Amino acid sequence: MAEPAPAPTSHFRLFTPTAVPAEPWAGAPWTGVCVLVAEAAAGPLAGELARELALAGARVQALDVVELTGRRTDGTAPVPRQARALTEPTGPRWLVWVSARGGTGQAPLSSSDGARTLAELACLRALVKELAEGWERYGPGGLLLVTAADGRSGGSPAGLDPAGGALAGFARALRDEYPSVATLLVDVGRGPHRSAARRIARMGRPAGGRHALGLSAGGCWTTRLTALPLTDRDQDASTPGLLDALREPGAAILVSGGTTGIVGDALCAAAERLSGPLPGKLVLLERAPHVSQRRRHRPSRPPAARSAPPRLRGMGVTVDHEVIDVCDVRAMRVLGERLGLLGLTVRTVLHGAGSEHPLKLTEKPADAWENTAAARIAGFHNLLDAAGDGLRLAVVYGSGSAGLPGRTDSAAGDAYLATAVARLRAGRRDVTAQCVAWPVRDHPGTDDLPCTQRLESTGPWCLDPDQGARWATAITAQARTLPAHVLLLPVPLTGQAAADCTPVEGGVPWTR
Ligand SMILES: NC(=O)c1ccc[n+]([C@@H]2O[C@H](COP(=O)([O-])OP(=O)(O)OC[C@H]3O[C@@H](n4cnc5c(N)ncnc54)[C@H](OP(=O)(O)O)[C@@H]3O)[C@@H](O)[C@H]2O)c1
Numbered sequence: 166m167a168e169p170a171p172a173p174t175s176h177f178r179l180f181t182p183t184a185v186p187a188e189p190w191a192g193a194p195w196t197g198v199c200v201l202v203a204e205a206a207a208g209p210l211a212g213e214l215a216r217e218l219a220l221a222g223a224r225v226q227a228l229d230v231v232e233l234t235g236r237r238t239d240g241t242a243p244v245p246r247q248a249r250a251l252t253e254p255t256g257p258r259w260l261v262w263v264s265a266r267g268g269t270g271q272a273p274l275s276s277s278d279g280a281r282t283l284a285e286l287a288c289l290r291a292l293v294k295e296l297a298e299g300w301e302r303y304g305p306g307g308l309l310l311v312t313a314a315d316g317r318s319g320g321s322p323a324g325l326d327p328a329g330g331a332l333a334g335f336a337r338a339l340r341d342e343y344p345s346v347a348t349l350l351v352d353v354g355r356g357p358h359r360s361a362a363r364r365i366a367r368m369g370r371p372a373g374g375r376h377a378l379g380l381s382a383g384g385c386w387t388t389r390l391t392a393l394p395l396t397d398r399d400q401d402a403s404t405p406g407l408l409d410a411l412r413e414p415g416a417a418i419l420v421s422g423g424t425t426g427i428v429g430d431a432l433c434a435a436a437e438r439l440s441g442p443l444p445g446k447l448v449l450l451e452r453a454p455h456v457s458q459r460r461r462h463r464p465s466r467p468p469a470a471r472s473a474p475p476r477l478r479g480m481g482v483t484v485d486h487e488v489i490d491v492c493d494v495r496a497m498r499v500l501g502e503r504l505g506l507l508g509l510t511v512r513t514v515l516h517g518a519g520s521e522h523p524l525k526l527t528e529k530p531a532d533a534w535e536n537t538a539a540a541r542i543a544g545f546h547n548l549l550d551a552a553g554d555g556l557r558l559a560v561v562y563g564s565g566s567a568g569l570p571g572r573t574d575s576a577a578g579d580a581y582l583a584t585a586v587a588r589l590r591a592g593r594r595d596v597t598a599q600c601v602a603w604p605v606r607d608h609p610g611t612d613d614l615p616c617t618q619r620l621e622s623t624g625p626w627c628l629d630p631d632q633g634a635r636w637a638t639a640i641t642a643q644a645r646t647l648p649a650h651v652l653l654l655p656v657p658l659t660g661q662a663a664a665d666c667t668p669v670e671g672g673v674p675w676t677r
Pocket residue numbers: 421422423424425426427428429450451452453456457460489490491492517518519520521540544562563564565575602603604605606607608609
C-alpha cells in the first residue's frame with residue numbers, strides 16, 4: 166500500500182512590492198465595444214481617453230462624477246442614477262474610471278487624503294456594483310482604472326499616492342470575485358495626457374484577469390514581489406519592539422483592532438520581551454460592546470488563548486480600554502486631547518481595526534462596505550491625529566490574502582494604508598512606519614462563504630498564532646531597515662498568488 170503523502174509544513178516568507186519593467190499588453194480591438202468613461206477627478210485626461218477610444222471604434226458614453234469633480238451643471242445626474250445604464254442589456258460592459266489628479270504626491274500625508282479617497286471609493290463601488298450585475302447577466306467586460314502617480318505605480322517616492330493605492334487594491338480584490346473579467350490599473354504618470362490616452366487606446370482590451378501597468382516616458386512598468394531575507398527566527402533583542410515605549414514615563418500606546426487575532430498575539434509577544442518597570446500605558450480601542458458580542462459567536466480559538474489583556478496585565482502592562490469607533494473624528498480628537506491633559510504622549514500606534522465579514526461587492530450593503538473601508542482609512546488618520554507630534558512608531562496590520570473573494574472594501578483600505586505608511590515614512594523622518602500584510606490564519610467569519618473551498622485548500626498554509634507572534638516581533642524589530650510595506654506569504658507560492666506574485670530579482674522596492 167502506498168505511503169500517505171506527508172502533510173505539508175507551514176512555511177512563510179516575507180515579500181515587498183517591486184516595480185519592474187514590463188511590456189504593454191496586446192489586446193483585442195475596441196471596435197463596437199460600449200464603454201462608459203467616468204471622469205472621477207477634474208482634468209483633461211478623461212476627455213482625451215474618451216476621444217481616443219472613440220477613434221479606436223468604441224461606442225463611448227461619458228460620465229462626469231459630479232460628487233468628485235465638484236461640477237454642478239444642469240442635467241448632470243449623480244452617480245447612482247447614471248449607474249442604472251450599466252444593468253441594461255445594451256448598456257456598457259466596460260467602465261473606464263479616470264482618477265488622474267495633479268500634484269506631486271509629496272505633500273505631507275493628511276486626513277483630507279483619506280476623506281477624498283473614501284468619497285471616491287464610495288462612488289466607484291456604486292458604479293461597479295451595477296457594472297458587475299451587468300457582467301453577471303450579460304457576460305464579462307472590463308474595468309480600467311486610470312491614475313496618475315509616477316508612471317511606475319509608485320516606483321519612486323514621488324509616486325506615493327495612497328488614493329491610487331486604494332484603486333489598485335480594489336482592482337486586485339475585484340479580480341478575485343470576477344476572474345474572467347479584465348481588471349486593469351494604469352498609472353499614466355505626469356506625461357502629456359494626449360499621448361497617455363493614445364497609448365492606452367492602442368493597447369486594446371486585454372483578456373480576462375488582472376493587469377497593472379505604469380506608463381512612464383521611459384517605458385512600461387508593473388509590480389512584482391521581491392522576497393526579503395528576514396525569517397521569523399531573526400529575533401534581535403537589541404532593537405526596539407512594539408511595546409518598548411511603555412518603559413518611558415508618560416508614554417502611551419494606542420492600539421485598534423481587538424486582541425483576539427494577530428494584534429493580540431503581537432502585543433503579547435512584545436510584552437514578553439519587556440522587563441523592569443513599565444510606567445507607560447497601553448490603550449486598547451474597541452467598538453461598542455454589542456458589536457463585540459456578535460463577534461464572540463464566531464470564535465476561532467479557545468477562549469483562554471484569545472484573551473490578551475489578562476496576559477498583558479500579568480506581564481506588568483497597564484492596559485486601558487476605550488470604547489470608541491476609530492472612524493469617529495470627534496471622539497478620536499477628544500481622546501487625543503484627554504491623553505494630553507493626563508500628561509501622556511502617544512509614542513506608538515498599531516492599527517488593525519477593520520477586518521469584516523467578507524461579502525461579494527454585489528451582495529454587501531453600501532454602508533457596510535463603506536464602513537469597512539473607513540475603519541481602515543479614516544481610522545488610521547484619526548489615530549495619527551490623536552497621536553500628534555510625539556509619535557515615533559506607527560504599525561499597520563492588514564491582509565495579504567489573494568484569491569479570496571468578498572474583500573474589495575478592506576483590500577482597497579489595506580492598499581491605501583500600504584502607500585500611506587510609505588508616505589508617512591518619507592514625510593516624517595522621526596517616525597518608524599511599517600505596514601504588514603498577514604496571510605490567512607485561523608480567520609474568523611468565513612465559514613458560510615462561497616470561498617470556503619478556497620480557504621480549505623489553503624488550510625495547511627494558515628499561519629499559526631505562535632508563528633504569527635514570532636514574525637510580528639521579527640518584523641517590528643527590523644522595521645527601520647525593511648521596506649515600508651511587507652507581505653508575509655506562504656511558500657511555495659501557489660495558484661493565483663503565484664501568478665500575481667512572481668518573485669523577481671533586482672527590481673526596485675517602491676516603499677523603502
Ligand atoms: N487572522 C489574523 O490574525 C489575520 C490574518 C490576515 C490579516 N489580518 C488582518 O490584520 C488586522 C487585524 O486582524 P485581527 O485578526 O487581529 O483582528 P480581528 O479579529 O479581525 O478584529 C478586528 C477588530 O477591529 C475592530 N473594529 C472594526 N471596525 C472598528 C471601528 N470602526 N472602530 C474600532 N474597532 C473596529 C473589530 O471590532 P468589533 O469586534 O467591534 O467588530 C475587531 O475587534 C485586520 O486588518 C485583518 O484583516 C489578520
